[in-house]
Amino acid sequence: MITCSAPAKVYLFGEHAVVYNESAICCAVNMRTRVNIEYSENIVIKSSLGTTGIDYEIHPYVSAVVEKIRKKSPCRGVSISIESDIPVGSGLGSSAAVVVATICAFNNLLKLGMDKESIASFGHSIEKEIQGAASATDTYVSTMGGTIEVPKRRHLKNPLCNLIIGNTNVFSSTGQLVAKVASLKSIYPEIITPILSTIGKTSLRGEGLLENEDYRALGELMDVNQGLLEAIGVGCDELSRLIHSSRAAGAFGAKITGAGGGGCMLALADNENIDAISREIKNAGGIPIITGVTDSGVRVDFDNE
Numbered sequence: 001m002i003t004c005s006a007p008a009k010v011y012l013f014g015e016h017a018v019v020y021n022e023s024a025i026c027c028a029v030n031m032r033t034r035v036n037i038e039y040s041e042n043i044v045i046k047s048s049l050g051t052t053g054i055d056y057e058i059h060p061y062v063s064a065v066v067e068k069i070r071k072k073s074p075c076r077g078v079s080i081s082i083e084s085d086i087p088v089g090s091g092l093g094s095s096a097a098v099v100v101a102t103i104c105a106f107n108n109l110l111k112l113g114m115d116k117e118s119i120a121s122f123g124h125s126i127e128k129e130i131q132g133a134a135s136a137t138d139t140y141v142s143t144m145g146g147t148i149e150v151p152k153r154r155h156l157k158n159p160l161c162n163l164i165i166g167n168t169n170v171f172s173s174t175g176q177l178v179a180k181v182a183s184l185k186s187i188y189p190e191i192i193t194p195i196l197s198t199i200g201k202t203s204l205r206g207e208g209l210l211e212n213e214d215y216r217a218l219g220e221l222m223d224v225n226q227g228l229l230e231a232i233g234v235g236c237d238e239l240s241r242l243i244h245s246s247r248a249a250g251a252f253g254a255k256i257t258g259a260g261g262g263g264c265m266l267a268l269a270d271n272e273n274i275d276a277i278s279r280e281i282k283n284a285g286g287i288p289i290i291t292g293v294t295d296s297g298v299r300v301d302f303d304n305e
């Protein structure tokens with residue numbers, strides 16, 4: 001059996017805009033999806049979502065990886081079982097983590113010789129196929145770990161302050177949210193395109209602030225980015241409640257992370273404010289998760305093949 005794992009991610013800046021090639025800053029964080037793989041008679045995919053064969057309803061991402069790999073390198077059946085600490089459909093990149101960890105598992109089982117760049121780019125092709133339109137960000141960051149600016153794929157300094165996630169527990173589908181932004185952009189291109197470009201500028205300014213460890217200014221620009229995400233229609237009441245409570249409890253800044261429409265928000269904070277922010281996220285109906293950046297991207301955890 002082989003076990004590979006890959007991390008979740010949060011966006012400091014730039015989700016949605018990055019689908020249109022604007023800049024984003026994204027960090028891999030300490031929650032992982034583990035994929036176990038071994039040879040078997042048939043294709044079996046087992047996760048908290050169910051046990052299936054190739055099944056594009058229940059396991060679209062994993063099914064697409066299996067089919068694409070088997071087209072390139074025909075092999076007998078495999079049994080894949082997935083365990084994950086990443087909440088599904090919450091903006092933390094569970095889809096990218098499961099895709100990247102599954103590709104890494106096949107890479108080692110079938111000795112495909114893919115390097116990390118190839119795993120990331122294969123992962124991106126799967127996200128595009130299933131999500132509709134997708135940036136390379138989630139799969140690249142889950143593969144490489146650390147803090148990365150996309151589209152240039154430059155590694156940046158990790159934020160040294162605290163990252164507090166608030167999960168609304170409202171499921172949201174990234175594909176649907178990306179399609180909603182695309183539709184708004186096609187109806188009002190002269191309004192939506194500059195908003196996306198301004199989101200990209202918050203990310204470009206954010207880079208220098210991250211380098212200088214100016215978390216107060218970084219938070220201020222995250223708040224600006226949040227306003228622009230609201231403007232493109234990916235906010236919701238539950239997220240707003242958690243964001244405003246976090247700011248009131250002393251966060252440097254707070255915004256949606258990932259696709260929005262539910263899922264998670266992210267607050268930046270120093271040590272003194274963590275407890276108050278976590279408490280206020282809970283009082284506002286959310287689930288707080290205190291996390292940190294991991295430099296460990298996709299990796300092999302176990303291999304006895």
Ligand SMILES: Nc1ncnc2c1ncn2[C@@H]1O[C@H](COP(=O)(O)OP(=O)(O)O)[C@@H](O)[C@H]1O
Pocket residue numbers: 033047048049058059060061062082083084087088089090091092093094095096098172173174175258259
């Ligand atoms: N642990 C998992 N096991 C199987 N499929 C998963 C797992 N985690 C995520 N997925 C797939 O990814 C989809 C969610 O992806 P997406 O809508 O992009 O949300 P996000 O990536 O923000 O969690 C799920 O509906 C499922 O198809």
Ligand SMILES: C[C@@](O)(CCOP(=O)(O)O)CC(=O)O
Pocket residue numbers: 014015016017018019090091092093094095133134135136137138174178257258259260
């Ligand atoms: C909205 C988007 O920028 C990020 C989506 O992240 P998630 O799947 O919600 O974790 C889409 C993308 O970059 O492909």
Ligand SMILES: [Mg+2]
Pocket residue numbers: 093094095096138174
């Ligand atoms: Mg996703």
